[in-house]
Amino acid sequence: MTEPSLAARAPDLVCPAGSLRALQLAIDAGADAVYLGLRNATNARNFAGLNFSDDQIREGVEYAHARGRQVLMALNTYARADDPSPWFRAVDTAVALGADALIVADTAVMAHARRAHPRLRLHLSVQASATSYEAIEFHRTHFGIQRAVLPRVLTLSQVGYVLRHTDVEIEVFGFGSLCVMVEGRCALSSYATGASPNNAGVCSPPSAVRWQETDAGVDVRLNGLLIDRYAPDEPRGYPTLCKGRFIVDGERDYALEEPTSLNTIALLPELIRLGVRAVKIEGRQRSPAYVQQVTRVWRAAIDAAAAEPARYAVQPGWTATLAHLAEGQQHTLGALDRPWR
Amino acid sequence: MNADMEERDMAPGKREFRLTVGPVLTYWSRTELMHFYARVAESAADTVVLGEVVCSRRHEMKADDWLGLARDLRAAGKEPVLTGLALVESESDLRLLRRLAQDDEFLVEAGDGSALQLLSQAGRPFVIGPHVNVYNREALEFHARIGGCRWVAPAELPLRDIARINPPDDPVRGRDEIALPTEAWAFGRLPLAFSARCFTARHHRLRKDDCGFRCRDDADGLLLSTSEGQPFLTLNGIQTQSAAQQCLIGDRGALRAAGVSRLRLSPVARGFETVIACFERVMNGGADPAEGVRELRALALPGGLVNGFAHALAGVDWVA
Numbered sequence: 001m002t003e004p005s006l007a008a009r010a011p012d013l014v015c016p017a018g019s020l021r022a023l024q025l026a027i028d029a030g031a032d033a034v035y036l037g038l039r040n041a042t043n044a045r046n047f048a049g050l051n052f053s054d055d056q057i058r059e060g061v062e063y064a065h066a067r068g069r070q071v072l073m074a075l076n077t078y079a080r081a082d083d084p085s086p087w088f089r090a091v092d093t094a095v096a097l098g099a100d101a102l103i104v105a106d107t108a109v110m111a112h113a114r115r116a117h118p119r120l121r122l123h124l125s126v127q128a129s130a131t132s133y134e135a136i137e138f139h140r141t142h143f144g145i146q147r148a149v150l151p152r153v154l155t156l157s158q159v160g161y162v163l164r165h166t167d168v169e170i171e172v173f174g175f176g177s178l179c180v181m182v183e184g185r186c187a188l189s190s191y192a193t194g195a196s197p198n199n200a201g202v203c204s205p206p207s208a209v210r211w212q213e214t215d216a217g218v219d220v221r222l223n224g225l226l227i228d229r230y231a232p233d234e235p236r237g238y239p240t241l242c243k244g245r246f247i248v249d250g251e252r253d254y255a256l257e258e259p260t261s262l263n264t265i266a267l268l269p270e271l272i273r274l275g276v277r278a279v280k281i282e283g284r285q286r287s288p289a290y291v292q293q294v295t296r297v298w299r300a301a302i303d304a305a306a307a308e309p310a311r312y313a314v315q316p317g318w319t320a321t322l323a324h325l326a327e328g329q330q331h332t333l334g335a336l337d338r339p340w341r
Numbered sequence: 342m343n344a345d346m347e348e349r350d351m352a353p354g355k356r357e358f359r360l361t362v363g364p365v366l367t368y369w370s371r372t373e374l375m376h377f378y379a380r381v382a383e384s385a386a387d388t389v390v391l392g393e394v395v396c397s398r399r400h401e402m403k404a405d406d407w408l409g410l411a412r413d414l415r416a417a418g419k420e421p422v423l424t425g426l427a428l429v430e431s432e433s434d435l436r437l438l439r440r441l442a443q444d445d446e447f448l449v450e451a452g453d454g455s456a457l458q459l460l461s462q463a464g465r466p467f468v469i470g471p472h473v474n475v476y477n478r479e480a481l482e483f484h485a486r487i488g489g490c491r492w493v494a495p496a497e498l499p500l501r502d503i504a505r506i507n508p509p510d511d512p513v514r515g516r517d518e519i520a521l522p523t524e525a526w527a528f529g530r531l532p533l534a535f536s537a538r539c540f541t542a543r544h545h546r547l548r549k550d551d552c553g554f555r556c557r558d559d560a561d562g563l564l565l566s567t568s569e570g571q572p573f574l575t576l577n578g579i580q581t582q583s584a585a586q587q588c589l590i591g592d593r594g595a596l597r598a599a600g601v602s603r604l605r606l607s608p609v610a611r612g613f614e615t616v617i618a619c620f621e622r623v624m625n626g627g628a629d630p631a632e633g634v635r636e637l638r639a640l641a642l643p644g645g646l647v648n649g650f651a652h653a654l655a656g657v658d659w660v661a
Contacts, residue, residue: 078474078476078477078480079476079477079479079480080476080477080502081476081477081478081498081502081503081505081506082501082502082505084477084478084479105474106474106476106477106480107474107475107479107480107483107484108476108477108478108479108480108483111479111483112479128454128474129453129454129474130454131428131429131430131453131455132429132430132434132435132453132454132455134429134435134438134454134455134458134459135429135453135454135455135457135458136454137458138454138455138457138458138461139454141458141462142483142487153428153430153536153537153538154430154537155537158430158431161431161432180536180538181534181535181536181581182428182534182535182536182537184474185427185428185472185474185534185535186533186534186535187495187496187497187531187533187534187656188533188534188574188581190497190650190655190656191497191531191533191583191650191655191656191657192655192656192657193655194649194653194654194655194656196497198474198476198495198497199476199497223655223657225567225571225573225657226567226568226569226571227567228568229568242534245568246565246566246567246568246573246574247565247566247567247568247570248544248563248564248565248566248576249544249563251544252568255540255543255544255565255576256536256540256581257538
């Protein structure tokens, strides 16, 4: 197979797998790669009922490899000070089970991976907060990372600028929940609950959430703090801290972020032109059916954009499916959209 | 110079805790800043971190202004440390960092991977800032190998983890074999998150690129409260801080046991001399911590005092 020129190369579609079923559906629906995590705090979706046992990873890797697809293992939290060994063991497990690459954030984990498995592919997780080509170069110099996932805070022109100044492959987020804060640098959740993405692989953990019926409607609290207050007929979202309603200067509003989802499907030809190597779908916590539907839409979109970029148009059917699936039923281009700044 | 400084950190008979005035995180006018640092120069503080950390658009102080201020503070007997933006996005952000990395007149505190790259490539020793994710000993050892000479622990790290990462009886050592001093976020609103979005501009219904510098209106940031009116967070441009001041003045023993030898005091717009004096009296003069807590509470800063992070609890908690 000849290598297509960089500018014309369709980016890999990287899809979330919170379970073996989701992995299989994603692959059948056209994912080039799936990413998954172990059932512990070593990954940033450390939720009950999610993630993989060693046997399931082995089975998943077999399923993917038999179809020419890849499995990436997310090991993207920070190793605990009292016992970092589960993180180092997870690196070794990933290699033993045949994962194609590790998605990593902690310099300690990268150092171990590089030392113990010099040929292992490392992808710099979004949780490592590399927002410039110099920060990416830092991780390439010391740990030989081959890909970096860019935080969802960069504009399209900033993404392009990074791409022009690095040889490291670049992956961007395409669709899913939107972190308005720079990933890997947000302690809002631990401030309210004690547990954060960096220290526990969770954000606004379900164990801290309380729904309370009141005369005026429904209050939702995170460890006792009132995050939102819904009128009886108002649609309710999951109380992610940054998406609650608060009072600033006497005005009650979504002070940080409205409960929208990121959707960059309209920008695909531009992302391809810039040389983005992979597009990531967020949502290991979502159902297998969700993953299947989103993967189908994005497979069709990437194929269309790569085949005839000039004639690319977002199909109404894609929009309808994604809108139906999106959190809060609203889409945003996030930072990629200029007016957002 | 730096080595001398660290030797002094460890010297017996000296004050046990060195006090660091953190960078001013909110947007103050040049005049306010000059008055503030004139008072700091007269205070018990040992180290002063200078530079704009939060927003590349803030322009009251140019790079040369910070350098001039650093020289003045050094002349007043303080150790100046320069720092730059915590969120680096553009080439002009990188240019400022390159300048910091190349000029070896002052020690520099690294705020992100870009700064780490430029400082380590330049072979410069540096302070590992609070926004660099060091959560275990192996990570601290790595950063020490590439030039880290002092460690400001991430604000959410409990003291028991700080003790595991850089224990006083088996400290991580820098390239020069000198033990890395640990600094903890001992006072001030906690730096909880950074975004590409400016929340202050958003609140005023303005675009970030055309924000009118409204963050200058709020010397201590914009208070965000829950729908019940409970002070919760502070909006400071692209940064989200706690509304409350983290305050570890009551944790002298635990700080000592964790090997913390430096205390970061993050500036507030009023009463900051009281904060420095209070910490000096309690942490280095043996005064009653309860007295210090009372005095700091009397400043009536919004949000009150918290210390949950230090105790491995929610940051918003207070352990008496």
